[in-house]
Amino acid sequence: MDLGAGLLIAAFGIGALWLGRDWPTGTLASVQSGFFPRMIGMLMVLAGALVTGRGLLIHGAAWPSWGWRPLIWVTAAVLAFAGTVETLGLVPAVLILVGLGNLAGQPLRPVPLLLLGGALAAGCVALFVWGLGLPLRVWP
Amino acid sequence: MDLLGNLLLGLSVSLSPDNLLLCFGGALIGTLIGVLPGLGPTATVAMLLPLTFYLPPVGALIMLAGIFYGSQYGGSATAILVNLPGESSSVVTCLDGHAMARQGRAGVALATAALASLFAGIVTTILIAVAGPPLAGVALAFGPAEYVSLMLLGLIGAVTLAHGSVVKAIAMILLGLLLSMVGTDVNSGDTRFTFGLPQLYDGIDFVPLAMGLFGLAEIISSLEQTGGAGQTTARIVSLWPKREDVRQAWPATVRGTVMGALLGILPGGGATLGSFAAYSLEKKVSRHPERFGQGAIEGVAAPEAANNAASQACFIPMLSLGIPPNAIMALMIGAMTIHGITPGPQIMAKQPELFWGMIASMLIGNVILVILNLPMIGLWVRLLRVPYGYLFPAILVFCCIGTYTLNNSGFNVLLMALFGVLGYALRKLDCEPAPLMLGFVLGPMLEENLGRALLLSGGDPTVFATRPISGSLLATAALLLILMVMPSVRRRRDEAFKDE
Numbered sequence: 001m002d003l004g005a006g007l008l009i010a011a012f013g014i015g016a017l018w019l020g021r022d023w024p025t026g027t028l029a030s031v032q033s034g035f036f037p038r039m040i041g042m043l044m045v046l047a048g049a050l051v052t053g054r055g056l057l058i059h060g061a062a063w064p065s066w067g068w069r070p071l072i073w074v075t076a077a078v079l080a081f082a083g084t085v086e087t088l089g090l091v092p093a094v095l096i097l098v099g100l101g102n103l104a105g106q107p108l109r110p111v112p113l114l115l116l117g118g119a120l121a122a123g124c125v126a127l128f129v130w131g132l133g134l135p136l137r138v139w140p
Numbered sequence: 141m142d143l144l145g146n147l148l149l150g151l152s153v154s155l156s157p158d159n160l161l162l163c164f165g166g167a168l169i170g171t172l173i174g175v176l177p178g179l180g181p182t183a184t185v186a187m188l189l190p191l192t193f194y195l196p197p198v199g200a201l202i203m204l205a206g207i208f209y210g211s212q213y214g215g216s217a218t219a220i221l222v223n224l225p226g227e228s229s230s231v232v233t234c235l236d237g238h239a240m241a242r243q244g245r246a247g248v249a250l251a252t253a254a255l256a257s258l259f260a261g262i263v264t265t266i267l268i269a270v271a272g273p274p275l276a277g278v279a280l281a282f283g284p285a286e287y288v289s290l291m292l293l294g295l296i297g298a299v300t301l302a303h304g305s306v307v308k309a310i311a312m313i314l315l316g317l318l319l320s321m322v323g324t325d326v327n328s329g330d331t332r333f334t335f336g337l338p339q340l341y342d343g344i345d346f347v348p349l350a351m352g353l354f355g356l357a358e359i360i361s362s363l364e365q366t367g368g369a370g371q372t373t374a375r376i377v378s379l380w381p382k383r384e385d386v387r388q389a390w391p392a393t394v395r396g397t398v399m400g401a402l403l404g405i406l407p408g409g410g411a412t413l414g415s416f417a418a419y420s421l422e423k424k425v426s427r428h429p430e431r432f433g434q435g436a437i438e439g440v441a442a443p444e445a446a447n448n449a450a451s452q453a454c455f456i457p458m459l460s461l462g463i464p465p466n467a468i469m470a471l472m473i474g475a476m477t478i479h480g481i482t483p484g485p486q487i488m489a490k491q492p493e494l495f496w497g498m499i500a501s502m503l504i505g506n507v508i509l510v511i512l513n514l515p516m517i518g519l520w521v522r523l524l525r526v527p528y529g530y531l532f533p534a535i536l537v538f539c540c541i542g543t544y545t546l547n548n549s550g551f552n553v554l555l556m557a558l559f560g561v562l563g564y565a566l567r568k569l570d571c572e573p574a575p576l577m578l579g580f581v582l583g584p585m586l587e588e589n590l591g592r593a594l595l596l597s598g599g600d601p602t603v604f605a606t607r608p609i610s611g612s613l614l615a616t617a618a619l620l621l622i623l624m625v626m627p628s629v630r631r632r633r634d635e636a637f638k639d640e
Contacts, residue, residue, distance in 0.1 A: 029599030067364030082553035
């Protein structure tokens, strides 16, 4: 656990240092745009090394079990919404979101699922489009 | 500037029909979402933030404050009825609250929690009104060096609150600072960490970050744990405490309020610290400490009073100094920024009706909470039985639309999904997202003041230590850090958090 966290933290730090390698740091009296990123990046590498080191010393390498199913389906549902809301409109996007999201837990049976999706889509149109008057495309 | 006049001004703002309705709505929706297991105040406020985009600033803040303390209260209801703390500050309420529920006294425990919170809320609101203005006066004397030191103190303070490894919490702050740098640098116009994506030139929006880290990650964790089932809840028989209960709960409530308010003002302090400290204090002063954990009413009254007092006292540093002491206040600052308000010492002088209106609304909101909760508690119980399989798609839909409508960009929804994965991964790796949020909000302020302080001193970094106020703030931060790392303190802190 510590090992993974430490490596992740250090990776972020190294990434920041590498991305910011060309930015000017300036002098202490006149700090430029590269100063702060470099400072934070170095501190992160240090923190990552500390956590990694402790992970190796104390725990050895242990890896926690992940809930892949909810992680994958929730992420997929949200990404699908991001991709469809502008092209297909709100109602289809909400239905797709609910349909994919449903796979993340114990799936509902088709009828309750359709009712839930329909109710949510109708509720969103009522609240956001009619109620708040947001400029959202509703249908494809 | 007299206290009474200010409070009257505030009341006139917050008692206007619109604002009263928003306060009521906020407390109601906050409780509704807060009752759902696994969704604490931070996630609730993050998710409901978009509801307030289209309101006038005062109304938005009143509603958000209502959502905040509503969800805090909702968390206690879940803790008592199903022994599931919605957030870390309800953990101690579980111990005696659920024990009372098993003895058939769930109603009494809920009523005690509500009334203790009401008392603490009213006292702390008056405290904010008294302490806010002088503190803001102090803050006006602050230069950039003092601000840098104060922010460092706040960030180090946040580390003390995070459970688990100190280094990891610091790393999370650093990651937050890093994320805050994405976008165009104000001074030079250089774009940093944008990967050439024009959508990132303005920086990462606060809403997708908060919703992903707290909202989506919480949903994924909850699904992993429960798979989507509903909860069985304790039955509620009688609501009203007996005379004996009142006699025992009353002094505990007062002690809890004092403890919570003190710890809430401290940077990094907050509801969790307050409720833990109040619980251990009660155990210490009690003549029968063995009753605790078996359904002692003091064990409900004190932490509930303390967490409400602490969560309101947090507003003091946020409103008067513009520095958020914890993740929820960071969310509030984010909300204020969206409305074009800069929190800080000037806010009281420049926007008195905003400042006092919000404070007075807390008085009203606390009363609303009691009215809302005691008669309607049966409704919350029924809500707890709704299977999560029906609830979480609704929450997902709300998160997605909220983020999308921030500026009609699918890119923000995509970012939210990424931060959801990151939030879940961090949780799995035992890294808390709260310090990250704080670092993200404080980042730009910290960088700006750091640069300015160095510029004013001609590049002399000792300026932070040699200016008296700045120096003592830094010394306090250093002391805190040393205390944290010292083994004996570590052990006691881990003990306090061991139930989580």
